[in-house]
Amino acid sequence: MLTIDKAILDAIVAHARRDHPDEACGVVTGPIGADTPTRHIAMENVERSQTFYRFDPMEQLRVWREMDDLDEEPVVIYHSHTATEAYPSRTDVSYAGEPGAHYLLVSTREPEVTEVRSFRILDGVVTEEPVKLVGGGDELAVQSYMFGQTPTTVDYECRG
């Protein structure tokens, strides 16, 4: 399960909405081993594309070094899909290189409702997990998000 502060999720969704129809991407770092995302960093999508994203390699080096200095790790790696569902594509799975991270996908295809789903991606296997919001205190505000509710496992490697 991904447990994330509502203010951080709001900031991620705002970033995705701001960059729509291009894909937005970023990371939320946290103390090593705590599995708690605390520091949101909106990254540049160097591709500026509606169907592809890539962290700017130089910005990534800076941010990853900063994490090292602060004894942090990438707890959440997020990006948006702007015309399709919030589910990892084959491309997402191929690139998933942070075994400890929660891969958060945000779909902005519907203007009114934002779909938010979280996944573990390990050795080509996608496992959906629940998302738990904390720190919001305002139950009504959560309702503009649609969370994936049914954990499923998809193994792309087994599909010819």
Add this chain to the structure above:
Amino acid sequence: MAVEVRIPTILRSYTGNQKAVQGSGDTLAELLSDLDARHTGLKGRLITDEGALHRFVNIYVNDEDVRFLGSLDAKVSDGDTVTILPAVAGGALGLLAAAAYLGR
């Protein structure tokens, strides 16, 4: 003196969980071959069968992306730090289309 190579979490199974290892060589290609002698399999995760740098990783010599330093021909010297990071990328586009789009 040697070249320090910083290893990302996903590749630490090749280095006995060490975050950094030491290697030597005049170019990135030589350095990776040297590392592979002690950390078997590491090179194969960084270089494709065709002998090019894998698109799933970023490699830096000090503060520079090696893609701008001649890729595998990038020069390295004693005292340099080489950092390997997983490229963070993806998106709705299919993998083949993405590869074509990126031209590699």
